[in-house]
Amino acid sequence: MSKEKILEVKDLTISFKTPNGLVRAVRTISFDLYKGETLAIVGESGSGKSVTNRAIMGILANNGNIDKGEILYSNQDLAKLSEENFHKIRGSKVGMIFQDPSSSLNPTMRIGKQITEAMLVGGDRFKNRFRDLYHNEFHDYLNLETRIKLLKKDRDIRIFEINKDDSIPKADKKVKIQALKKSTHETISKLKKDLPGLKTKYLESKKAAKIQIKKEIKEVKAEEKVEYAKLKADVEASKKSLDSIEKNSPSYEDSKKAYDETKEALKNNKEVYRRRFHVTKKEAYERAITIMNEVGIPEPEKRFTQYPFQFSGGMRQRVVIAIALTAGPELLICDEPTTALDVTIQQQILDLIKKIKKERGLSVIFITHDLGVVANMADRVAVMYAGKIVEYGSSSDIFYDPKHPYTWALLASVPDLDTKEKLLSIPGTPPDMLYPPKGDAFAERNQFALKIDFEEEPPFFKVSDSHYAATWLLHENAPDIKKPKIITDRITKYKADAKRRAAQSKTKNVKSAGDVN
Numbered sequence: 070m071s072k073e074k075i076l077e078v079k080d081l082t083i084s085f086k087t088p089n090g091l092v093r094a095v096r097t098i099s100f101d102l103y104k105g106e107t108l109a110i111v112g113e114s115g116s117g118k119s120v121t122n123r124a125i126m127g128i129l130a131n132n133g134n135i136d137k138g139e140i141l142y143s144n145q146d147l148a149k150l151s152e153e154n155f156h157k158i159r160g161s162k163v164g165m166i167f168q169d170p171s172s173s174l175n176p177t178m179r180i181g182k183q184i185t186e187a188m189l190v191g192g193d194r195f196k197n198r199f200r201d202l203y204h205n206e207f208h209d210y211l212n213l214e215t216r217i218k219l220l221k222k223d224r225d226i227r228i229f230e231i232n233k234d235d236s237i238p239k240a241d242k243k244v245k246i247q248a249l250k251k252s253t254h255e256t257i258s259k260l261k262k263d264l265p266g267l268k269t270k271y272l273e274s275k276k277a278a279k280i281q282i283k284k285e286i287k288e289v290k291a292e293e294k295v296e297y298a299k300l301k302a303d304v305e306a307s308k309k310s311l312d313s314i315e316k317n318s319p320s321y322e323d324s325k326k327a328y329d330e331t332k333e334a335l336k337n338n339k340e341v342y343r344r345r346f347h348v349t350k351k352e353a354y355e356r357a358i359t360i361m362n363e364v365g366i367p368e369p370e371k372r373f374t375q376y377p378f379q380f381s382g383g384m385r386q387r388v389v390i391a392i393a394l395t396a397g398p399e400l401l402i403c404d405e406p407t408t409a410l411d412v413t414i415q416q417q418i419l420d421l422i423k424k425i426k427k428e429r430g431l432s433v434i435f436i437t438h439d440l441g442v443v444a445n446m447a448d449r450v451a452v453m454y455a456g457k458i459v460e461y462g463s464s465s466d467i468f469y470d471p472k473h474p475y476t477w478a479l480l481a482s483v484p485d486l487d488t489k490e491k492l493l494s495i496p497g498t499p500p501d502m503l504y505p506p507k508g509d510a511f512a513e514r515n516q517f518a519l520k521i522d523f524e525e526e527p528p529f530f531k532v533s534d535s536h537y538a539a540t541w542l543l544h545e546n547a548p549d550i551k552k553p554k555i556i557t558d559r560i561t562k563y564k565a566d567a568k569r570r571a572a573q574s575k576t577k578n579v580k581s582a583g584d585v586n
């Protein structure tokens with residue numbers, strides 16, 4: 070796997086305003102995503118998985134707010150973009166697949182139209198190219214401007230909090246506020262110095278892009294003119310040649326054919342020229358059929374004109390995946406993509422996601438409440454609880470050596486593939502995020518909780534270079550608490566399964582190598 074980082078989430082903090090108060094949905098989480106890897110984000114309902122990924126997509130609900138943190142993608146901080154500019158940055162690079170394929174599709178529109186629509190809407194080639202040309206400078210400017218606005222907002226909130234805090238004596242309040250104002254002013258003044266320069270750069274870049282695009286359009290038009298004149302001359306020459314031949318001459322048919330061909334080429338030229346400016350319906354159709362084949366929709370030509378109700382749940386999810394792929398994303402976010410499907414279909418969709426990820430070199434964020442689903446999918450796993458990541462590591466770290474009691478509980482609650490039974494459901498309910506608990510949020514439900522778990526939040530303890538867990542059990546002074554037997558049994562089973570799979574794939578490889586010979 071290459072180690073090119075494509076997404077970096079730093080200290081992301083998100084809350085929702087509700088009539089009952091502020092719901093602290095995501096609390097200072099950080100993670101990276103590398104090119105070509107699958108990162109699974111796992112946790113119970115309400116742990117903040119979807120909210121995190123909706124923030125990456127720029128589709129948080131209106132009452133949601135990114136209070137703090139960064140979402141670095143394509144050299145841009147998505148957390149600081151206005152909604153209006155979001156789609157330009159995100160553009161076609163991030164695709165998302167939701168839990169229920171039915172609600173992602175329009176029931177009254179034919180499948181084909183739903184797949185080609187995005188291609189046709191974004192089909193003005195020169196407009197897209199124009200935006201691409203000044204994209205970087207535009208966002209450098211925009212990011213700085215937004216950063217300054219946020220600093221001011223942050224200062225005002227902090228002043229409000231100081232004023233409200235009765236534990237601070239009045240005189241101290243004044244001093245604190247003045248110091249805060251001074252330091253914010255200094256930071257903003259420094260940043261502001263760069264603003265005019267960046268604005269000029271952006272405007273210059275936009276101007277240059279306009280000139281460049283005009284030049285390119287002019288070139289295309291000039292080429293077209295030359296091409297048209299040439300084709301027209303061909304038509305005239307072949308007509309002349311045909312007119313000079315007697316109808317009953319043996320070469321007449323050949324000349325007539327040559328004349329017809331030149332006429333056809335002249336006619337086609339108009340379409341070829343149009344295509345240099347727009348994605349045509351025919352092109353969009355052809356690409357849709359290719360993608361429908363890629364995602365395993367049989368008889369795509371026939372299916373193209375059908376409506377969603379004529380598709381099974383699994384096939385509908387394939388259509389949703391096809392739509393996400395039309396824009397050629399580099400990052401695919403799958404939010405519980407198999408939860409609404411029958412168990413037998415689930416594996417097919419998982420296999421499909423694995424296949425397209427490999428073939429297209431995609432990076433995938435896979436959100437699920439079921440650790441079992443990602444056992445053979447994920448390269449790395451982040452376990453979320455009450456708006457925080459409590460453990461993260463490679464798949465083998467999490468499946469063979471989990472450290473956080475919440476990860477143990479999740480592992481124990483994975484339905485057994487053989488008996489289809491849940492071994493152990495997690496006792497209790499997740500905390501109310503209007504009032505996030507003190508200490509380790511899982512303490513209330515954790516049979517291994519220590520006294521400190523109720524008082525102080527655990528930091529991340531390093532288990533290995535790839536593996537970290539936020540549990541006091543990893544502190545050097547913690548009592549030696551062994552994993553419950555149910556977990557060690559599961560681990561043994563996972564290891565045996567992996568060994569079996571490896572042996573199977575080895576046999577398959579040897580066999581296919583034998584076939585070749």
Ligand SMILES: Nc1ncnc2c1ncn2[C@@H]1O[C@H](COP(=O)(O)OP(=O)(O)OP(=O)(O)O)[C@@H](O)[C@H]1O
Binds near residue numbers: 093
């Ligand atoms: N628009 C909203 N207004 C208020 N609270 C919200 C809103 N959207 C999400 N939340 C809250 O944010 C928290 C995290 O929700 P989120 O949907 O991310 O959880 P999740 O882990 O994805 O669970 P699920 O699998 O149920 O979607 C929850 O407490 C949820 O109630």
